[in-house]
Amino acid sequence: MNEIYEISILGKVVWNLHSLNNEGSVGNVTEPRTVILANGAKTDGISGEMLKHIHVEKMWELENDKNKLCEACKILEPARADKSKDVxxxxxxxxxxxxxxxxxxxxxxxxxxxQKPTVARPSTIEFGWALGIPEIYRDVHIHARHAIGEKETNEGEDKSSQMVYHRPTRSGTYAIVSLFQPWRIGLNNVNLKYEINDEERKLRYQLALKAYQSMFLRTDGAMTTTRLPHTENFEGIIVISRTNYPAPVISPLNNNYKEEMNKIRDATKSIDVIEFSSLSDFVNKINGISQENLYKL
Ligand SMILES: [Zn+2]
Structure with a gap:
């Protein structure tokens, strides 16, 4: 049966000299995100919120007919349906x-x-943090903004037009985990009925897949004006369940995640595991599943 129930995307992306997500600024110093792993190691992270936001923006950009979006989403407002009078x-x-x-x-x-009537519709797409696989190289670069025509001086004379600021820049390999639940596209989570036809469900599925491709082909996060990431590679696995079996998620922080997933496939006979070795391979493998039909309750 060639239907798609769920997809998990697990992989390692190599980003050089990026500043995609930061903790915030204290004075003129911007701090990178720091997270702690199960073994106590501190590493660098890019939040799931940031990755989900990037996916939303790519969906918006790739949608040719913005009239197929609600008033809030048309202008990328996070309120979404909560802004719609009709809703x-x-x-x-x-x-x-x-x-x-x-x-x-x-x-x-x-x-x-x-908010009124009070109801939540969970996302069909989930992202974990992108986690730096030790060792992530971090550096804080000091920059000075100079006014046009200003001469640099050696002494620290008070120059109101000059501003010194610190920018974090990181390089490393990041573990990515994401889950997509196509069976829930168009599904009303209150009465468990599909509200749109199969054709429209498939179009939405295809748009979401394209956004996955695009977000790794060009990752737009924070500070890309001057810290556009040097994306070097993306490799990993696409795990597909074709029947009502929750697609497993294993972090690429585990060096054996591919072997583990293949063993789970053999043991459960409920999933397919598709490997990809590069960005272009990822695009091709995602294209390979874009024409399949979606599982329905
Ligand atoms: Zn919307």
Missing amino acids: KSKDSAITAVQQALKDCKICDIHGFLV
Whole structure:
């Protein structure tokens, strides 16, 4: 049976000299994100929120007809369906979700929260943190902004137009985990009925896959104006379940994640494991699953 139930994308991406996600700024110093792993090691991270945001932006960009998005998503407002008068005028959770799913591809794929009537629709796409596989190289570069025509002086005379600031830059291999649940596309989570037809579900699925391709082909996060990442490679596995079996997720922090997944495939007979060795291979392998039909409850 060639249907898609769930897909997990697990891989290692190599980003050089990027500053995709930062903790925030203290004075004129911007701090990179630091996270702690199970073994106590501190490493560098890019949050799932940031990665999900990048995926949303790519979906928006790749959608030719922006009229297929709700008013909020048309201008990439995070409120999503909660801004729609048509949704908020509904008197039940069922009809509010129904309206939101019919109106907007991004609300459907990425989820939303409506305050009145109160209802949440979980995202069909999930991202974990991108985690630096030790050793990540970090550096904080000091930059000075100079006014045009200003002469640099050796002494620290008070120069109001000069601003010294510190920018973190990191290089390394990052573990990526993401889960996509195509069986839930168009599915009203209140009454468990599909609100859009199979053809539209497939179009939304294809748009989401394209956004996955695009976000690794060009990763737009923070500070890309001057820290556009030098993306070197992306390799890993695409795990597909074709029947109602939750697609497993194993972190590429585990060096044996591919072998483990292949053993799980053999033991469960419920998943396919597709390896990819480069960015172009990733694009090709994603293309290879884009024409398949989606599992339905
Ligand atoms: Zn929307």
